[in-house]
Amino acid sequence: xxxxxxxxxxxxxxxxxxxxxxxxxxxxxxxxxxxxxxxxxxxxxxxxxxxxxxxxxxxxxxxxxxxxxxxxxxxxxxxxxxxxxxxxxxxxxxxxxxxxxxxxxxxxxxxxxxxxxxxxxxxxxxxxxxxxxx
Numbered sequence: 001x002x003x004x005x006x007x008x009x010x011x012x013x014x015x016x017x018x019x020x021x022x023x024x025x026x027x028x029x030x031x032x033x034x035x036x037x038x039x040x041x042x043x044x045x046x047x048x049x050x051x052x053x054x055x056x057x058x059x060x061x062x063x064x065x066x067x068x069x070x071x072x073x074x075x076x077x078x079x080x081x082x083x084x085x086x087x088x089x090x091x092x093x094x095x096x097x098x099x100x101x102x103x104x105x106x107x108x109x110x111x112x113x114x115x116x117x118x119x120x121x122x123x124x125x126x127x128x129x130x131x132x133x134x
Contacts, residue, residue, distance in 0.1 A: 003089075004082035007112075007130050008045065008052040012065050013074040016044050016057045028053065034109050041065065043109050054080075054109065078116070080128035086113050089129055093117065105131070 099118035108114035
């Protein structure tokens with residue numbers, strides 16, 4: 001097993017409409033808008049070739065994402081890669097001693113199943129693995 005193509009790059013943003021307006025003149029078009037209550041975010045996905053830029057706006061003022069964003073207008077949150085078999089990939093990584101935030105998949109945007117690798121393993125970059133619905 002191996003990581004597949006880049007699925008998306010996620011940015012935590014203070015204002016979805018303002019950030020969407022900044023990306024529109026650059027040629028990025030909206031792929032989806034979604035609220036994921038389980039993760040406490042509103043999401044706007046922007047087309048970036050075969051990948052996407054996900055703009056994440058936290059729903060609650062006490063969110064860890066608001067704390068992470070701080071006073072910035074936007075901030076890189078994670079890079080996501082597609083995998084064909086998320087459970088298998090998580091088991092493989094766990095057997096290699098890779099620290100995982102999620103040992104089991106959880107629900108992501110637009111029906112994806114997702115899991116995160118701990119950034120301590122990747123030098124500070126949060127990596128997401130995502131499996132699209134079949």
